[in-house]
Amino acid sequence: MLSKKIYSQWSFLPILFLYLNIAYSQTIDALIENINYGDYRVGFRLVEKYDDSRIYQLNQVSQNNKRPFQIGIWYPTNEQSGNSISLADYIKMTSRSESLVKDSKRELNCITKFKDAAHIDNSRSDNFLNTSFRSVENVEASAGKFPLIIYAPGSSAPFHENFLLFEYLASKGYVVMSSKSRGVRTPTTNAMWSGVEAQVRDMEFIMAYASKMKNLDVNNISVIGRSWGSIAALVFSIRNKEVTRSITSLDGTLSYNGIELLKDSEYSDGSYVYRPIFLAVGKKRSQNATPIDRKNYYEDVVYADAHTVEYSEMRHTAFSSYFLIYHYLLNKGIDSITADDLITGYINTMEHTEEFISFYSGKNNDPIKINASESYEYKSRIASQELPPNYEDFSYALEVNGVDAALSVYKQAFKIDPDYANKELFGASYINSIAYKYLYSGETNNAIKLIEIGIKAFPDNANLYDSYGEFLLKKGDKERGRNAYKKSLQLNPKNDNAKKILNEMKKK
Numbered sequence: 001m002l003s004k005k006i007y008s009q010w011s012f013l014p015i016l017f018l019y020l021n022i023a024y025s026q027t028i029d030a031l032i033e034n035i036n037y038g039d040y041r042v043g044f045r046l047v048e049k050y051d052d053s054r055i056y057q058l059n060q061v062s063q064n065n066k067r068p069f070q071i072g073i074w075y076p077t078n079e080q081s082g083n084s085i086s087l088a089d090y091i092k093m094t095s096r097s098e099s100l101v102k103d104s105k106r107e108l109n110c111i112t113k114f115k116d117a118a119h120i121d122n123s124r125s126d127n128f129l130n131t132s133f134r135s136v137e138n139v140e141a142s143a144g145k146f147p148l149i150i151y152a153p154g155s156s157a158p159f160h161e162n163f164l165l166f167e168y169l170a171s172k173g174y175v176v177m178s179s180k181s182r183g184v185r186t187p188t189t190n191a192m193w194s195g196v197e198a199q200v201r202d203m204e205f206i207m208a209y210a211s212k213m214k215n216l217d218v219n220n221i222s223v224i225g226r227s228w229g230s231i232a233a234l235v236f237s238i239r240n241k242e243v244t245r246s247i248t249s250l251d252g253t254l255s256y257n258g259i260e261l262l263k264d265s266e267y268s269d270g271s272y273v274y275r276p277i278f279l280a281v282g283k284k285r286s287q288n289a290t291p292i293d294r295k296n297y298y299e300d301v302v303y304a305d306a307h308t309v310e311y312s313e314m315r316h317t318a319f320s321s322y323f324l325i326y327h328y329l330l331n332k333g334i335d336s337i338t339a340d341d342l343i344t345g346y347i348n349t350m351e352h353t354e355e356f357i358s359f360y361s362g363k364n365n366d367p368i369k370i371n372a373s374e375s376y377e378y379k380s381r382i383a384s385q386e387l388p389p390n391y392e393d394f395s396y397a398l399e400v401n402g403v404d405a406a407l408s409v410y411k412q413a414f415k416i417d418p419d420y421a422n423k424e425l426f427g428a429s430y431i432n433s434i435a436y437k438y439l440y441s442g443e444t445n446n447a448i449k450l451i452e453i454g455i456k457a458f459p460d461n462a463n464l465y466d467s468y469g470e471f472l473l474k475k476g477d478k479e480r481g482r483n484a485y486k487k488s489l490q491l492n493p494k495n496d497n498a499k500k501i502l503n504e505m506k507k508k
Helices: 001-010 013-033 087-094 103-115 120-131 162-172 193-210 230-240 258-262 295-299 319-329 335-362 391-403 403-416 418-423 426-439 444-457 462-475 478-491 498-506
Strands: 041-055 066-077 084-086 131-139 146-154 175-179 215-225 244-250 277-282 306-311 376-381
Touching: 013 277, 041 193, 041 498, 066 084, 066 131, 066 162, 066 193, 084 087, 087 103, 087 120, 087 319, 120 319, 131 162, 146 193, 146 230, 162 175, 162 319, 175 193, 193 215, 193 230, 193 444, 215 230, 215 335, 215 478, 230 258, 230 335, 244 335, 258 295, 277 295, 277 335, 295 306, 306 335, 306 403, 319 335, 319 418, 391 403, 391 426, 403 418, 403 444, 418 498, 426 444, 426 462, 462 478, 462 498, 478 498
Parallel strands: 041 131, 146 175, 146 215, 215 244, 244 277, 277 306
Antiparallel strands: 041 066, 066 175, 084 131, 306 376
């Protein structure tokens, strides 16, 4: 009688277990099946190497003290066969992110740690870990050259943190490369400027590696940063603006308190956004969360187009496919409405990101058209001012390509912003010193041309007129040389050199 009663109370468990697995399956299927993949299949390759230019820590397993790298590469392929990669495969790979040495015991520990997280529903986790996704490992890449996307993960996040986005973009004809976010000498990120510098250098290390790959156009790079990684993505784009086509920030620190970190750097405000920027922002936030910053990296952007989408139901970690699944879809307390909202928001983010990158990388010339929706709000601003050349552009033109090239850069800057061209493009002392180099090498005409550029920018600089007079006399143009010295003396009555030269000219 007792056993019969127990059976009657618990006989629904197999049905409940089946229901939970069906519910899990439907949730994951909803995420995967609603992704509108492109025409390509997706290949994946993991590159493991060291950056020998940076000391890290001495690893007891590898006995190497250089900075370790795992670079995940997702790329277009036409191969139809091969073993698809599961999340368990990715986790096993990251288990050796410090040593770069494969260890089956460490792999098992990482899988167990994932499943044993307090919020994880174990009945779902086994199925999810073994779900195969779209990437197939080490297959041959499609022929042709593809634009490169370099991804900067959030704070301390693994290289695969947005693997579904990477697969989606690769299927659309991009090569996506990502490495773990780590600190200067630690596995976790330094939440300070040194941490930003470390991640930017990691992105540049990836770019250097990519330059050796045949199927990549390394002059057409888009950068994506999620959370903390958005700051590194922006700084990378500033320092490498010649090859960067666009910046995407996935609920990035740029949209919240990024300005606090950047304000004391050399990139202190939105005027340093040189390439089109897309800010994807989640509005589902706690009351105590940092308010959304709509000013510094959207409203204050002047030299580039700026786009922003605010997703009403998206939460911060849900902008990463790994954390979307880990924190929400596998959560014991997840409800179907929240799951559906997050899945919809994530897929919208993927599609909006690809549309933005496609337009600015030149893959698609159709204007960006993000349709209105109840689940998000889209805004955009067109660049209000053309980006003028900077000091580096001018000095490179002058010192490598010559005075005429520098004059062309100056004219371009003057056309865009005369005040900037005459105050910030170069300094009077720099012009004077380079002009003397031309003079001493026998190129008097170029020395004169260069000083004339300087005088136009700094008409009240007595020293430039003094040099101008010297150069003109060297050429044999006594009248103009005399006038230059007179102007110098007028600007600086204490200029003894000008007095001496003018007195000597009177005696002659």
